[in-house]
Amino acid sequence: AQSVAQPEDQVNVAEGNPLTVKCTYSVSGNPYLFWYVQYPNRGLQFLLKYITGDNLVKGSYGFEAEFNKSQTSFHLKKPSALVSDSALYFCAVRDNSNYQLIWGAGTKLIIKP
Amino acid sequence: EPEVTQTPSHQVTQMGQEVILRCVPISNHLYFYWYRQILGQKVEFLVSFYNNEISEKSEIFDDQFSVERPDGSNFTLKIRSTKLEDSAMYFCANRAGQGPDTQYFGPGTRLTVL
Numbered sequence: 001a002q003s004v005a006q007p008e009d010q011v012n013v014a015e016g017n018p019l020t021v022k023c024t025y026s027v028s029g030n031p032y033l034f035w036y037v038q039y040p041n042r043g044l045q046f047l048l049k050y051i052t053g054d055n056l057v058k059g060s061y062g063f064e065a066e067f068n069k070s071q072t073s074f075h076l077k078k079p080s081a082l083v084s085d086s087a088l089y090f091c092a093v094r095d096n097s098n099y100q101l102i103w104g105a106g107t108k109l110i111i112k113p
Numbered sequence: 114e115p116e117v118t119q120t121p122s123h124q125v126t127q128m129g130q131e132v133i134l135r136c137v138p139i140s141n142h143l144y145f146y147w148y149r150q151i152l153g154q155k156v157e158f159l160v161s162f163y164n165n166e167i168s169e170k171s172e173i174f175d176d177q178f179s180v181e182r183p184d185g186s187n188f189t190l191k192i193r194s195t196k197l198e199d200s201a202m203y204f205c206a207n208r209a210g211q212g213p214d215t216q217y218f219g220p221g222t223r224l225t226v227l
Binding site: 034036042043044045046049090092098099100101102103104105106 | 119144146148154155156157158161168169204206208215216217218219220221
């Protein structure tokens, strides 16, 4: 069965430090992977996606993600965290049979000043 | 970034009442989706819609739910007789075409069933 796992419910990082939000996936066929961010009382905003090509994908707000096929991971990263990055982050993989997105449970990112 | 809009932002209803959640998709985006997110839980797929018919639906999307594009532009989700457990955020999403195109999400409608 296709699935996405975000092993951390919450990640705490000091402002200015690098951050990583973890995601692993299980999918049949080629993985199409996405990161979305949800700010309080807001909808889901697209951050970045991996389709093919370079394993390091750059997205909005200075975020990037690294696709690792052998580890079936797609971790979200940012070199220097901002307090405004505090939000809920969701990893998703596309179901290749019907194009729907399969979601991780989300990781709450808290950036402390 | 393309924008999907949803109305209302918050809907409060009594159990057993019908609700209609509305979505204005991105122009020329052909694929439509509804997802829901119960408070504190993960996002769940409800239904996908293309070419004026349902492409796929989850087990959540039972006979109480229906979708349509009544005027060829707006995309609606109707819950015929709401239950307490229908309380959630409902997100509309839109995708341009085939392949791994990005799904763009609306801001959501918070449905509260009393």
